Amino acid sequence: MAGPKVVVIGAGVVGAAVADELALRGWDDITVVDQGPLPATGGSSSHAPGLVFQTNANRTMTLLAQYTIEKLRQLDCFLPVGSIEVATGPARLAELHRRHGWLTAWGGRGSILDPDECLRLHPLLDRDRVLAGLHVPADGLAKAVKAVQTQLDRAAARGARLLAGHEVVDIRTSGGRVTGVVTDRGELPADVVICAAGIWGPRIARMVGMRLPLTPLAHQLAWTGPVPAMHGMTAEATRPILRHQDADLYVRDRGDRLGVGYYGHRPLPISADDIVPVSQAEIMPSMLPFTEEDFEPAWAATRELLPATREAKIDEAFNGLFSFTTDNLPLLGESPDARGFWVAEAVWVTHSAGIGRAVAEWLVDGVSAFDLSGLDVNRFEPHQVAPEYVLARDCQNYVEVYDIIHPLQPMEEPRPLRTTPFYPRQQELGATFLEYAGWERPQWYEANAPLVAGRRLPQPDDWAARYWSPIVGAEAQATREAVALYDMSTLKRAEVAGPGAAEFLHWISTGDIHKSVGSVTYCLLLNADGGIRSDVTIARLGEERFQVGLNGQRDIDWLRRHAPAGVTVTDLTAGTCCIGLWGPRARDLLQPLTDTDLSNTGLRYFRGTQTYVGMVPVTALRLSYVGELGWELYTTADLGLKLWDTLWAAGRAYGVLAAGRGAFTSLRLEKGYRSFGTDMTHEHDPVEAGLDFAVKLGKGDFFGRSGLQRRAHTRRLACLTLDSVVMGGEPVFSADTAVGYVTSAAYGYTVGSGIAYAWLPAELAEPGRTVHIGYFDRRIPATVTAEPLFDPAMTRLKG
Numbered sequence: 001m002a003g004p005k006v007v008v009i010g011a012g013v014v015g016a017a018v019a020d021e022l023a024l025r026g027w028d029d030i031t032v033v034d035q036g037p038l039p040a041t042g043g044s045s046s047h048a049p050g051l052v053f054q055t056n057a058n059r060t061m062t063l064l065a066q067y068t069i070e071k072l073r074q075l076d077c078f079l080p081v082g083s084i085e086v087a088t089g090p091a092r093l094a095e096l097h098r099r100h101g102w103l104t105a106w107g108g109r110g111s112i113l114d115p116d117e118c119l120r121l122h123p124l125l126d127r128d129r130v131l132a133g134l135h136v137p138a139d140g141l142a143k144a145v146k147a148v149q150t151q152l153d154r155a156a157a158r159g160a161r162l163l164a165g166h167e168v169v170d171i172r173t174s175g176g177r178v179t180g181v182v183t184d185r186g187e188l189p190a191d192v193v194i195c196a197a198g199i200w201g202p203r204i205a206r207m208v209g210m211r212l213p214l215t216p217l218a219h220q221l222a223w224t225g226p227v228p229a230m231h232g233m234t235a236e237a238t239r240p241i242l243r244h245q246d247a248d249l250y251v252r253d254r255g256d257r258l259g260v261g262y263y264g265h266r267p268l269p270i271s272a273d274d275i276v277p278v279s280q281a282e283i284m285p286s287m288l289p290f291t292e293e294d295f296e297p298a299w300a301a302t303r304e305l306l307p308a309t310r311e312a313k314i315d316e317a318f319n320g321l322f323s324f325t326t327d328n329l330p331l332l333g334e335s336p337d338a339r340g341f342w343v344a345e346a347v348w349v350t351h352s353a354g355i356g357r358a359v360a361e362w363l364v365d366g367v368s369a370f371d372l373s374g375l376d377v378n379r380f381e382p383h384q385v386a387p388e389y390v391l392a393r394d395c396q397n398y399v400e401v402y403d404i405i406h407p408l409q410p411m412e413e414p415r416p417l418r419t420t421p422f423y424p425r426q427q428e429l430g431a432t433f434l435e436y437a438g439w440e441r442p443q444w445y446e447a448n449a450p451l452v453a454g455r456r457l458p459q460p461d462d463w464a465a466r467y468w469s470p471i472v473g474a475e476a477q478a479t480r481e482a483v484a485l486y487d488m489s490t491l492k493r494a495e496v497a498g499p500g501a502a503e504f505l506h507w508i509s510t511g512d513i514h515k516s517v518g519s520v521t522y523c524l525l526l527n528a529d530g531g532i533r534s535d536v537t538i539a540r541l542g543e544e545r546f547q548v549g550l551n552g553q554r555d556i557d558w559l560r561r562h563a564p565a566g567v568t569v570t571d572l573t574a575g576t577c578c579i580g581l582w583g584p585r586a587r588d589l590l591q592p593l594t595d596t597d598l599s600n601t602g603l604r605y606f607r608g609t610q611t612y613v614g615m616v617p618v619t620a621l622r623l624s625y626v627g628e629l630g631w632e633l634y635t636t637a638d639l640g641l642k643l644w645d646t647l648w649a650a651g652r653a654y655g656v657l658a659a660g661r662g663a664f665t666s667l668r669l670e671k672g673y674r675s676f677g678t679d680m681t682h683e684h685d686p687v688e689a690g691l692d693f694a695v696k697l698g699k700g701d702f703f704g705r706s707g708l709q710r711r712a713h714t715r716r717l718a719c720l721t722l723d724s725v726v727m728g729g730e731p732v733f734s735a736d737t738a739v740g741y742v743t744s745a746a747y748g749y750t751v752g753s754g755i756a757y758a759w760l761p762a763e764l765a766e767p768g769r770t771v772h773i774g775y776f777d778r779r780i781p782a783t784v785t786a787e788p789l790f791d792p793a794m795t796r797l798k799g
């Protein structure tokens with residue numbers, strides 16, 4: 001297959017991998033440009049320590065690392081020495097078990113070793129200091145510069161052109177598309193430009209007016225001189241790479257010397273504009289002078305962990321630049337404004353070959369086999385690309401690289417950043433706020449403490465009890481007994497309008513949209529291969545005017561990319577707000593406030609209308625993610641407080657309460673409602689996710705239909721019940737074999753058991769079967785249970 005004219009900017013590990021993978025797929029007009037010499041161009045790859053640890057909380061990142069290991073092994077660019085993460089204290093020991101759980105959940109292999117076993121693999125460790133280690137035999141060292149050379153050679157053998165010593169000075173666009181790359185040595189025409197410029201990425205992206213939220217930060221790497229205890233070791237590296245996260249350190253060997261990397265020092269950011277071009281750098285632009293005073297704690301901790309290093313000296317050291325991002329994930333995908341301008345940025349050697357394959361698949365097939373939803377460069381909210389935010393978050397992420405982070409732990413700063421109109425009332429009610437997409441979002445309200453008395457609300461273990469209160473359980477139960485206000489303002493929503501809007505939404509989604517004005521449709525957005533891209537609600541408010549409930553910025557980008565001329569996609573989220581008014585008394589509360597007939601004949605389940613609540617104009621949609629009677633009530637931000645106060649005053653007679661996200665999650669899991677990104681992703685199809693009811697195959701062609709028909713539906717999202725509470729991300733075992741992983745989990749306060757949704761092979765997902773969830777060092781029995789656990793007959797919602 002011939003391909004478009006491609007120019008890859010940057011010949012580091014990422015650019016080389018992308019070029020190789022594109023050439024492999026038959027694209028035959030590829031040019032790779034770099035300002036530096038090949039293969040050590042002067043960017044981060046040229047000095048990367050090369051450590052590949054595959055364990056990651058993020059499933060995609062582990063899969064990308066696994067592919068990188070596999071490929072670099074085959075290319076003889078990898079030393080499979082294994083890795084050990086050591087614990088020297090009890091909190092880290094527990095964390096190693098949790099990390100081992102992720103590794104197992106994502107299909108990797110490792111084990112927790114006792115101190116003697118650690119020493120057998122790495123005799124320099126101090127026996128008295130090490131409590132345990134997480135050993136991952138497949139991890140090891142990537143030879144970054146050789147990986148660059150080898151992958152560039154492979155691309156060149158298939159016809160790619162390699163241009164060293166070409167500095168990119170501009171990018172040409174015309175009519176919103178890239179047309180070429182201007183270098184200091186001439187212009188290269190291009191249909192597709194891939195920015196793999198690493199730490200220079202922000203500068204390149206700005207040439208097409210794109211802000212890339214990435215900060216280069218200096219990171220210390222020191223090489224010792226000969227270590228006497230290693231005398232005679234001549235192989236490149238033999239012992240497992242080490243991480244000592246409590247001291248912010250990692251260690252690798254090289255012959256009879258050791259390399260020590262350190263994250264414990266103050267963040268040392270640098271603007272992409274201040275990095276000198278290769279032609280003017282003394283050694284390499286990505287290598288800055290060593291700041292010795294910053295390294296002192298690292299060297300002390302190294303000598304404690306590896307006593308033999310007391311006999312050695314630091315020989316060679318520098319501060320190397322790497323890219324950091326606001327959520328520690330790479331930036332992949334096409335610019336929204338300059339079509340054909342793609343980025344593959346903020347990628348470390350660890351994931352480089354995987355990213356090369358992912359981006360090539362995305363370009364050639366329109367979709368990658370990897371779930372890239374979390375890595376999409378178009379995932380950011382507007383404030384998340386503000387330079388001040390990016391710098392603050394990237395520096396903080398540097399500080400927290402090796403920290404133990406609870407799944408609910410919110411960012412500490414900058415806060416508060418975004419508040420909904422209800423914020424003052426929520427503060428008055430003593431809300432405990434967590435952060436979501438910059439929003440302050442109540443988890444529970446101290447004002448509801450009196451509701452706890454007399455209820456059976458089991459106390460979870462210490463880890464699950466963080467960011468939790470028994471009030472969460474009381475709010476959940478009280479919602480099912482009376483009526484509650486949920487702040488749903490943080491739910492992404494857009495207006496899709498203009499001639500052709502109905503036809504467009506009918507084609508881009510799996511739903512039947514050609515229904516009457518007032519209809520609300522729950523359906524899916526699919527990728528080209530039939531994988532799930534998002535789940536949405538589409539409310540028809542006019543013939544050609546829709547309000548679409550989405551899962552994030554990425555959905556807005558997707559709709560805009562595909563909307564035909566004349567159809568506009570407007571993000572309504574920030575200028576509007578939403579209260580979910582839910583519970584058996586919701587109708588009693590709301591009916592007196594409006595002249596719209598809210599009875600079952602007046603406004604049926606999954607219908608919407610525009611009306612007034614007291615003085616406040618609202619869009620009311622009759623649906624509920626918590627599975628109770630009620631409405632989502634939307635209004636403009638200026639009238640938000642008035643809406644809250646109106647409902648609150650009228651609700652006193654019915655025991656109204658404000659309830660938080662903790663209760664919300666528990667209720668939605670009892671009802672079996674999936675959350676995109678957690679319960680299902682692009683890897684899964686509608687049948688596997690139990691959402692085939694939302695796909696209207698009878699409606700004619702739609703986006704992703706042919707891909708969907710090619711899928712084998714091998715897995716199932718299953719509902720598990722258990723006696724305790726887990727958090728999500730844990731491995732699931734059948735007998736002793738890891739067979740799947742937990743997505744969402746919570747305690748179900750109405751059904752009276754723990755709930756965990758989990759991906760399992762289809763044949764194991766039968767109700768009644770017992771499996772085990774790996775929770776830290778425990779195995780917790782769980783039973784596959786028919787779902788939904790709560791109100792399968794829909795009497796509540798349709799009542």
Ligand code: FFO
Binds near residue numbers: 674
């Ligand atoms: N849009 C709105 N308005 N409200 C929401 O809560 C959400 N979502 C996401 C994104 N868009 C939204 C979609 N997730 C149901 C299930 C999941 C949802 C939204 C709604 C639901 O009510 N399902 C019913 C559908 C019944 C039917 O099709 O008639 C069900 O399965 O019983 C929040 O994350």
